[in-house]
Amino acid sequence: MKKALKEQADAILKKHKAFGKSKSQAKMIGSTQFRQFTSVRSYNSTISTLATIAKNLGVSQIKEIDSVMAVKYLEQRKEQKSITKICSKEKDWQTLSQKTLDAERKALSVMLGKDLERIFSTQDKRNASRSYTNEQIENIKNAQSEKNKLCTEISRASGLRAIELLTIKRLDEDSKSTARNWRNDRFQGMEGVVYVVTGKGGLKREVMLTNELAKKLEAHRLEHPKTVYDRGVEIKSSYNLSGGQNFSESFGAASERTLGFSHGAHGLRHSYAQDRYFTLRHLGKSEKDAKAIVSQELGHFRPQIVEVYLR
Numbered sequence: 001m002k003k004a005l006k007e008q009a010d011a012i013l014k015k016h017k018a019f020g021k022s023k024s025q026a027k028m029i030g031s032t033q034f035r036q037f038t039s040v041r042s043y044n045s046t047i048s049t050l051a052t053i054a055k056n057l058g059v060s061q062i063k064e065i066d067s068v069m070a071v072k073y074l075e076q077r078k079e080q081k082s083i084t085k086i087c088s089k090e091k092d093w094q095t096l097s098q099k100t101l102d103a104e105r106k107a108l109s110v111m112l113g114k115d116l117e118r119i120f121s122t123q124d125k126r127n128a129s130r131s132y133t134n135e136q137i138e139n140i141k142n143a144q145s146e147k148n149k150l151c152t153e154i155s156r157a158s159g160l161r162a163i164e165l166l167t168i169k170r171l172d173e174d175s176k177s178t179a180r181n182w183r184n185d186r187f188q189g190m191e192g193v194v195y196v197v198t199g200k201g202g203l204k205r206e207v208m209l210t211n212e213l214a215k216k217l218e219a220h221r222l223e224h225p226k227t228v229y230d231r232g233v234e235i236k237s238s239y240n241l242s243g244g245q246n247f248s249e250s251f252g253a254a255s256e257r258t259l260g261f262s263h264g265a266h267g268l269r270h271s272y273a274q275d276r277y278f279t280l281r282h283l284g285k286s287e288k289d290a291k292a293i294v295s296q297e298l299g300h301f302r303p304q305i306v307e308v309y310l311r
Helices: 007-014 040-057 067-077 097-114 133-140 145-157 163-167 211-218 244-260 265-282 285-300 305-308
Strands: 081-086 092-093 193-198 204-209 222-228 232-239
Touching: 007 040, 040 067, 040 097, 067 097, 067 232, 097 163, 133 145, 133 244, 133 265, 145 163, 145 204, 145 211, 145 244, 145 265, 163 193, 163 222, 163 232, 193 211, 204 211, 204 285, 222 244, 265 285, 265 305, 285 305
Parallel strands: none
Antiparallel strands: 081 092, 193 204, 222 232
């Protein structure tokens, strides 16, 4: 007699139990971003989720689910509807929540021992992309002054925040923060000149500009650094760039004039992140490594935050 789906799920997942251990003590599961289960509640929830997935797929044996089937299932689920009760009697159809999709992705990733791409629900408007296409960026640049156009080009090419444009320094003038473990494969697939910028929390990181863009930047080099103030912050700037709030406002206005909407200058970071992620994947990097690399290039050390940029 075939085991019930929940029993099958338990049999598959039980090797990943780490009850009584702290999260830091729990081992990573396969090549996924998930750790062994330290919580009974989380474990039981994943068992139920995996059993439900098998039921939805119409399989009698969970082990029949392979990577291709799992990916196809998640893609279909983002558009699927679920029944929600209203006032205990009436029912309404709603798109599946992001929480449900994330739980299903986790269950399938853990079962398969490898990460599946995150799928975003069409229900959550926060998942709307903030990135600009290359064509949109070109249109915006055509509506900007030469100085602001250069800022747009630098931000798009290196993922800089607006205020970081004011902090650019050469490698012989500054260096990246040493209290972090930097990956050696940052900028893989890129060629150019490395600079240093100061980001949130005072984190100093390296960024790379193409040789052509570095030449344009050096044409705006100041003989002596100047003191600028952006939102009350004092910054010593080595280049005659707008940057900061002035650039943000200029970029937003140019975007509104040319496109009829604006994602803000921060949208350029989203464009950079997406371009870098897919380039790294094309170069053979795993999803996990690609996200880790992009995270550090953006000035983060949380690979999961890259998912926000990939929407």
